Each structure stands twice: as structure tokens, then as C-alpha cells.
Amino acid sequence: MNLPYLDPSLLAPPTTQTPIFHVSRVSKTYETASGTTLALTGIDLDIPPGSFVSIVGASGCGKSTLLKILAGLEDATEGVVLREGRELDGPSRDVSIGFQEHVLFPWLTIEQNVMLPTEIYGMPAEASRQRVQELLRMSGLADFARRKPAELSGGMKMRAALCRALSTDPRVLLLDEPFGALDALTREELSLELLRMWEKARKTALLITHDIDEAVLLSDTVVVMSPRPGRIVEIIPIDLPRPRNEETAALPRFTQLTQHIRKLIFSPRKEAA
Amino acid sequence: MNLPYLDPSLLAPPTTQTPIFHVSRVSKTYETASGTTLALTGIDLDIPPGSFVSIVGASGCGKSTLLKILAGLEDATEGVVLREGRELDGPSRDVSIGFQEHVLFPWLTIEQNVMLPTEIYGMPAEASRQRVQELLRMSGLADFARRKPAELSGGMKMRAALCRALSTDPRVLLLDEPFGALDALTREELSLELLRMWEKARKTALLITHDIDEAVLLSDTVVVMSPRPGRIVEIIPIDLPRPRNEETAALPRFTQLTQHIRKLIFSPRKEAA
Amino acid sequence: MKKSTLHPAVVRTGLTALSVVAMLAVWELAVRSLQLPQWILPSPASIVQVANEWRQDLLVHSWVTLYETLVGFAAAVALALPLAMLIAFTPLLKHTIYPALLVLQSVPKVAIAPLITLWAGFGVLPKIIVVFLVCFFPIIVSATAGLESASRGRMDLMRSLRASRWQTFWRLRLPQAMPQIMVGCKVGITFAVIGAVIGEFVGSEQGLGFLILTATAQSNTPLAFSALVALTVISIVLYYLVERAEKLLVRWSD
Amino acid sequence: MKKSTLHPAVVRTGLTALSVVAMLAVWELAVRSLQLPQWILPSPASIVQVANEWRQDLLVHSWVTLYETLVGFAAAVALALPLAMLIAFTPLLKHTIYPALLVLQSVPKVAIAPLITLWAGFGVLPKIIVVFLVCFFPIIVSATAGLESASRGRMDLMRSLRASRWQTFWRLRLPQAMPQIMVGCKVGITFAVIGAVIGEFVGSEQGLGFLILTATAQSNTPLAFSALVALTVISIVLYYLVERAEKLLVRWSD
Amino acid sequence: ADLTLVTDFGVNGRHAYFFVAQEKGYYRDAGLNVTIVRGQGSADAIKKVAAGSAQVGFADAASLVLARANDEVPVKLLSIVYQQPPQAIFALESSGIRSARDLVGRKVADTASSAVPLLFGAYAQKAGIAKEQVSWMVADGASLPAVLATGRADAIGQFTVGEALLQKAVAPQKLVRLAYKDVGLSYYGNGLIASESMIKQQPEVLKSFVAATLRGMQEAFRDPAGAGQILNAAQKQVDAAVAEAETKAVAELAQNPEGPMGGISVTGMRNTVDTVAGAFTLKRKVTPEEMFVPGFTPR
């Protein structure tokens, strides 16, 4: 812990619970016809149950790759990934994913797209419909429930994809830049909404984001990654009190943390240049 | 001009040049099988030559629609759009567009994708190749010139699409959230790069962005739009001195302007809620 | 929206009708100016006249051919889709099923017609089999290509949901493949009509193929051509019905 | 990668070969156990024997048929693509061209044999025409569907660049349509082989169709079947060649 | 009993007598319920009868020799209708062909299933020309008149009974007929066939079928015009006048100088087998006796 400005008493006590994800010495190399790319190398990470972890890092550093490995959609080239103590063997229904690209099906309406996971899981239709209606209302898409994705703006599609990821009320949530295409206001509204939902239910959440304020505001832990090939530069526990809200961002500790992270991200490359 | 905190002497003198775009009483209604959507209404806007204009506004408020109308890709349902004094009749080669969704062709390599406009325009191959190489280097994609889009991360695809929009060195640049999927550092680097390029050549630029700081830092004018149906809430001249750079953001005037805009965007909806 | 006040569907139908009329006019003129004897190419006028005399029979025979076509085509669709599904489920299967399909496809149906009659006798069954054999291949090749084409991202979504193969099929692969399946059906339906006629050539007492053969054997060329015209009409109508079905089934764009 | 150390292409070829061998085995067994007389279905063994006796002739006739197939197929591709392009350029044209194509497609080629012989006589030309007519339709329908399917976003990009129709065709529509065009070609090539045989049925002095007809007439069923086998081999080989071409031309995924 | 009768090729005027027997109730009187279906050439008809798709058929004796010799098809003749060779080569007068000798160096077209090219060797021998000097092409049956009229071939093969139709098609040009029987060839043409198993199991049914058919022939030959009308009524696309002309031509071919109408003799059959054997290499030697079952026609 080389963070002298951290008050150690605020740190969560070391958990004895089995982590939801245990990642150890993971690296990932993509091999294609046009060449190989080392995307991740030497990743060690534990995500305890009920924690909210954010990943920040340069574009192309392997954040999405890491998320896909945790989701069971990509295999790590090297290393070990355990999910609740057992070797990961593919995706699980407990884990819900919000993809970086929205992946809405153009032949389904927004509502049908959002309901898709609940239908595949065979969840009771009426209850799911109500939950979905609530999610759509929350994300300002209630008027567009019957529209096809092609009739939505970029940000609206992202919101619909987020609703879909939340529709099954999953134990574990993996979100890849869910607020990337959103304006400042909508982004803030939705991220606070997500924060409220999470603080109520204490599911496990992993969020990839480019917004450092957002990462600090929402998370228990922020993982900072280096540019490609992705390594973990630092794992920063966020010792801000909960529940958090808009006001949390006004705390001096908040500014301290965000500036520390900003420095981590900005300095190495600046020095190199 | 109801901005009492603005120093009128800093405002640009009213230009006598024909504006690049003159938009007057424009509204746009989308009609589809599943219903009609009023996307824009009563838009009045002039974009003088050589100016840098940013548009900010809530997701789904019609920013992309306005950009597509200016680009000649969508017809306004009502109102007049003039390009350099003449009625707009479709796209023009002077005007380059960076789309919100990257639209890279999966069968072309990154370099081929970026070169596409120069080839279609019939620009000299060697000169274009050099320019493109330079753009790719600038955006950190030099190593990926020979790769296919499917091998790139989300942010890398966005950067490639930005390079493509810049590849022909267009007179007018219309950019729809070019930095949306980028991390804070890359975003800052690229937007400053764009600023430098623009300040050197003084082309006309229209930028849709969700980042208010970015809008203020880069622009001569920031257009704030209301949520759907999109109206123009205020057109704010940015009276910060040029050339601008990282330090500009430290000026008190900068903070004043960004906070004014933030208030414009955040207050109406907050009040309604 | 801008210039024409006509509904596009009206314009399209009008154009189709116009081009048919134009073809007929060229034909009539060609026959008259080249003075082609009627047993080589009868003029549209003479065909219409004969068709009118024979309209009762033409209707009956057309009905038989139409029936064989539709049943055979329906059977082909009903079998091609599950098989294409199977191939989409286990891609390696493709390399065992396709060779067999290629064998079936490459054997000229006329050449194995005796075999077919031996197994299926006379009656409509052998014709339906020929129709089936003829239109099965285009449908399954298109359907397989469509079902295989699900993009990486969409497949990842379904995998992340642990959707079963069935669910992936019904909710992703099938809707996504629909446009290509319909292309296969459009090609298939036109071959189906020909297949019915080939089946009738092989052995039959009714149907347009029977009429064509017997009329030709009797050098009643205008009658043979009126049967050909009936066939073409059936083919065009069925094609546009499939296209209509496509419009109803595929109402989205990427 | 994980279990098998074999190259997937080897596995696929192996499976294909295996299934062909399996089919032959089932056939041989069926003939033996059911004691089918050779005039109904000769056994593979007897076909091989006859094929060996006739190998010289089989080669010559196969060559003729192969030649007709390839030339007709090439002509169909060469004409279908520009026509599909034209349709993609001016969509209304579709409604004037397609009816004509449907007429050509729906007429059984055997039924217009007199017309074909009248215009093209004997020789290879009429066969090439029949091959062309038979495989043109699947290719153009697939190609048109593929060329029409360019997504809104991509078209907007090309429009924003004021790309000419040609440029849009070459740089967007054609590469995007390539997978579908190849589907059309795969269906087309198998029909092309049949087309050559049908063309030979109409009138010929050589080719596998000629051999099948004369062998059948002389009740030399094993010879007729060995010609059918040669035909099937040609068909399968050509199909897989087109598939190989597809692999080379379509090296991207969405 | 129910019987399906498969013709040699299509249903044409030359088949009128089957319909006479049908319409006048001769089959019904014999306790038969006969369905007449079209064949696709003699080889096809023989296979259909062998396979039981049809119980009786009408096929060419020479084709049957080939089928028995090469493919071991278990089918036999019951009765011969065309006692004379029906095969002929037709040319246009304008081609300059007047006799067999003029065929040298010419192209002749016919369907693959036709017996005309099959037996051309025998014809060439009798006519004193080398069969290799005439080249044969396979053409679809429907295109034959066109092939002839447009000069794509110098001549075509056709049964003599088809002359009326052919003349109608190529009018106003005139036809030259080179019939195989005119050079002194004597072998059997088409006859009634049945499978060996059918012959063994239901000889009585077959016998009454042959008798009823012969009765139809007699009636048709007595009144060809009437036969034409009957056929036209049953098969509308067959012109009554053409059917009448063809029936007359059949009557000519059906003349049996050595015996009753429809009769088969070992000598006649031997001529046929020898003619075929002379023109082809057969896999197996066929005896005249195995070709037919005696006793099905009036002696």
C-alpha cells in the first residue's frame, strides 16, 4: 500500500469470502491472419462478492478483453481464472454483460430486446415485463419501447443495452462503458441510478469506464491499467463512505483520489513523450 | 445577449461573410411504420466560415439529426438550410463527416479504410498515404494499419474513423462524438491535436460532444440544445483567447463558461424532476 | 414523396405489367416480320386464341401442376430448414450432409426418372418428389449460409446468456437468416415449377408438362406454348407471392 | 486447437470422403441384400467395372460436358453481375428485368428444345445456352439481394463522400455482396452441370448427357450410371472449387 | 383385373386402337380395367413393366432384345403388332436425298430411345452402304421436325406411322421416306409385353388383354375415321384426322403374311434377334424362343 494519503482505517477489512473472480497471472494473445497482438499480460485481480470494481485505462489496453475473459467469452492464453473458487468454464447465467457495442437485434423492438435475457432464462413474463418497463422509464426510453433499434439515437441504443443487462437482476454485472455515448447529464443520472440500485442490493459489479470521477464515485476499488499490453498499474481501494451520492463528489478525499488516478494515467505517457 | 458575465469586447465582431451553413426554422420529423418522432423543431443557426462550433445536449435530442441535415444526408421536414448562400442539395466533397458509429468496412484494413475518401476523391496516392500515415501515428494506430477493424478495440475503431474523416483535409468538418469511446487521456490528446490542426488551418468545424470542457476548450461557439424535441436553448460565444491549450482550462473564464453551460443543461430537467 | 403521387407498389406493378406487354409486343412483331412458321414459334395472338379454346383444360392442368409445385416446395422448405439448423448446430455435419446433397442435386432428374417412377409409381407422388429434389438445394444452401452468418458480437451476447442452441436458433440465427432464406425460396420456387413439369414429362396423364409433351408430339405448337405461358404465369405469381412473404417476414434493416 | 492436432481442412476433407464412401457402401449393400436387378440400380462394383472398360469414352464425354458447363457458367456470372449492378443502381429496373428473367427461368428448357436447336443448331453452343439459362437465375437473384443489402450507415458514408455509383459499387456493394454472390454461384454451378446434360438431351453427338441417353436406350444401365457418377463427380468438384474461391474472396467477418 | 398399360412413347394417333378397345368396352367385357399411361421410349416401357409400375406395355422388339441381353430384364413379348419394321428415315425433297445411297456423308438425327439408329446397321447393310458413313445425332423428340425443316440435320429417324404428323409439321415442303422394310428387311416392330412373373401368375388375364386389344385393332382398322374420333375424344390434343391417318399406317404394318394378326413366330423372332445381334455387341446371346411366350394370340 504505497498510498500515504490513504487513511488505513477506512479500508475494508481483508475479506475471507471466496472472491467472485480470482484472476492470476493471466495473459491474452490474439492470433489472427494479420499478426499476433499481446492484449493482456500478468494480470492478478480478485473481485470479492458484493464489491463494485471499476477498470480505467487507455483505449486498446485490454479492458474489454479482460471483461470477456471474466465473462467466459474469451479464453485466457495463460494463467488461471477462478469463479467462486472453481475454474471458469464459459458464461454463467448469474453474470450479466453490457457490451461496449450495443448489439441490439434489429428485428426486435426495444422492449423485446430488453426482455430477451428474461425470456431466455424463462423468468415469469409478467414480473419481467414490469421490471423492464421500470428500467425503460428510468433510462428515458418508455416512449420508445415499441420502436426498432434503427429508430433510436446512438445514446438511446446504449441505454437500451444497459437496460437489457439489468433486466435479469443478475448477481454479477459486467459493464463495458455503458455510459460512453451519453451526455453529461444522462450519464450522471444513470450512473447514480446504478449506484442506488447497487447499494440497495449489493450485487457484484465490474465497470469499465473512461470517466475517472464516475469510477471513484461508484466503486470500492478502481483498477488502473497500463497501455497495451495491458498490465495492472495499481489497484486503488476507494475509502469514501457509503451511501454515496452527488454530494460525495464534493468531498476533498474524492478529489484526492481522482487526482491520484489521473496522475497514474497521465504521467507515464507524458514522460515518454 | 443575456450573459451579463460576458465581456462584450471579447466577442468576435459580427461577420459579414456568407455563413458556411445557414439554418433557419428547421424542423425534422421521422416517420416510420411504428410512429412519428419529432426530432428537431425551430432550429436557427449560422456557422460562419473558419469557426469552430460545438453542439451539446441530452442524448436523443437531435444532435446527430442536425449534423446529418447539414451534411445533406437527411432532408429537413421544414425550414431552410443554405450552404454558403445556396440551397443545400446533398452531400459535398468539401464537407467531411465523422459518424457517431464508426462505419468502418470490415473487408478493408485500417489503412485502406482511412484512405478510402482520398481514393474516392482521386487524390494523389503518395501524398495521401503520407498524410494517412501521419494521422494513424498521431492517433496511436500506426501498428494497426494492416489490421482489419474486427481486430481493434472499440476506441481504436473510433480513432480510425476520425482519421478517415481527417484524411482529405476537408474545408468543413462535421464530427459526431469522435471521442466518445475514448479514455480521458487519449481523448485529451486527440482533442488537443484536433485543436492544433484547426488553429493552424482555420477550417470550419462542427463538433458534437458530451464533454462540456472539451466543447468550451475547442470552440468559438457552443450550441446548447434542449431534450427532445431538440430546440436551441442558447448559443454561447466562447470568448477565450486563442491559441488555446491545456492551460486554457485553468483560466477562471473557462470555469465560468463551463459552469454556465452545465447549469443550462442540468437545471431544466432537475427542476422538472 | 417528391415527384410522383403514385404509391410505389402501383408504380412497381405497372412497370412489371408494362415489361410483360413489351415482351409480348416484341414477340408478336418478331414472328410477323421474320415470318416464323407457327410450329417453331407461334405468335402471341395465335396462342391466346388456342388458349381460349382450351381454357377449361388449361385450368385443370394448371391446377395439377400448381398443386404438385406447392406440395413439393412446401416439403422442401419443411425439410431444408431443420437440416440447415442441424448444420448450423454442428458445423462438421455440413461436410457429411453436403456431399450427399450434391449427389442428389447433380443427377439430372430426367435421367433418374425411371427410378423415381419405379419407387413412387405414377400419380402425383413422383412429381412431388422431383419438385422436392429440384428446389431443395437452393433453399438449403441459402438457409445454411444465412444461419451461419450470425456476427461475432451477437453470438457472444447469446453465449453470455447461456442460450441453448434452440434459443440461439430461434432468437438470433433464424431471424438473421430470414433474408437469405427468402432468397433461397425465391430461387427454389421457380425451380419447383420446372420440377413439376419435368416430373410430368417422365410419366403423367395430366398437368401442364403432360399437355406440353402431348401437344408437341402432335405438332400442336400453339397449344404447347399456351401451356408454357400458363406455366410462366404460375411461376411469376408464385415468385411474387414469395416476395410478398419476404416483405412481411423481413421488416427490419441493419 | 484443443483436442485435435489435425488441420481442420484435413478433417473436413476426411469427413467428406468418409460420407461418400459410406454412401457407396450403403448402396452396394442395398443392391446386394435387396437383390436389386441391375436394370433398376446397378451396384457400385458393376458400375466401376463398366466405367473402367469405358474410361476412355467417359473421359472424352466428361470433358465435353465440363467444357460446356464452365463456359455457360462463366457466361452466366459475367452477365449476372453487371445486370445485378444495373438493378442495384436503378431499383425500378428490377421490376422490368425480373419478369423477363422469370419467363426465361420458368420455361422448362427441354420444352423449348426446338427453338434452341433452331437458333443454335447442334454443337456446343446450344448446350452453353442451356447452361447459361439454367444457372443465370440463382446467381442474379443472390447477387441482387446481396448488392441491395448495403446498410444505411455504410451507404450514408459513401453518399457523404459523393462517391459515384461505380465507386459505391466497387468499394461497398460488391465486397459486401460477395458472400451472397458466392451462395448464388454455389447453387448455380450445380445447376450448370445439370444444364449441360439437359442441353445434351436436346440434341448432341457427345457429352455425358448423350452417353446417358444412348446407354439407357440400349439397356446398358451400368454404363448410364457410370456416366451419372462422372457427372456427380464433376458437380462435387466444381462445387468445392467455388467454395474454395469463396474462402479466398471473403476473408472478413462483420 | 386392374391393368396399367404403358405405351412406347407418348399417346399418339398410332395408339388409337387401344382407346377403341377401351371406349367400345372390349376390355371391360374381358373383365379388365385398363389405364393407359404414356411411356418414355421402349427401353423405359420395358423397365416399367419389369418393375411392375405397369403390368403390360407396348414396346419395340429390338429394344427388348437389348434389354434382355444387356440388362437381363425379365420381360417377354405376348403379341406383335407391327409385323413389319416400322423404322424409316425421312428427308426433305429439297435435300436431294432420294435413296439410301444419298445418305452417305449426311447427318441424321433421332431421339436416343429410338430404334431407327439402333437398327441402322442392318439397314445400311441391306442398302449396300457403310453405316459409318452416316453420322447420327441425338435430338429431343419435340425438336425433330424443326431439325429437319431448318436443315440442322439432313434427315431424321421416324416410324412410318409418324409420317402424317411429320408432313403436317414441315408443310409445305415434301418428304422423302426411306423405310427399312423397303430394302427387304424383315423383323418385328412393336408388340405387347409383360413381365415374366406376370406371365406366370396371371396368364389368363394377359390372354384376355391380348384378345381384347386385337379386337380393338380390328375395329380400328375397319373404321380408321371412327378410331380417330374416339382417340380425339379421349385425348383432346390428338387431332382426329392425324389419328385416322396413323391408324391406317398401323393397319399396313400390322399385316401378317404368315399368320393371324398379332401372331409371333420363332422364325420372325429369329430374324429380329439376328438383326439386332448383327448391329450390336450383346453381352449375352439371346435365343428367339426366350423372347416371347407362345399361345397368347390366336393361331
Ligand SMILES: Nc1ncnc2c1ncn2[C@@H]1O[C@H](COP(=O)(O)OP(=O)(O)OP(=O)(O)O)[C@@H](O)[C@H]1O
Ligand atoms: N432513422 C430514424 N428513424 C426514426 N427516428 C429516428 C431516426 N434517427 C433518429 N431518430 C429519432 O430522432 C431523435 C433524435 O435522434 P438523434 O440521433 O439525432 O439524437 P442525438 O442527439 O444524436 O442523440 P445521441 O446523443 O444519443 O446520439 C431520437 O428520438 C430518435 O429516436
Ligand SMILES: Nc1ncnc2c1ncn2[C@@H]1O[C@H](COP(=O)(O)OP(=O)(O)OP(=O)(O)O)[C@@H](O)[C@H]1O
Ligand atoms: N478479436 C480480436 N482479434 C485480434 N485482436 C484483438 C481482438 N480484440 C481485441 N484485440 C486487440 O487487443 C487489444 C485490447 O483490446 P480491447 O478491446 O480489450 O481494448 P479496450 O481496453 O477495451 O479498448 P477500448 O477502450 O478502446 O475499448 C487491442 O490492441 C486490440 O487490437
Ligand SMILES: [Mg+2]
Ligand atoms: Mg473496450
Ligand SMILES: [Mg+2]
Ligand atoms: Mg447522436
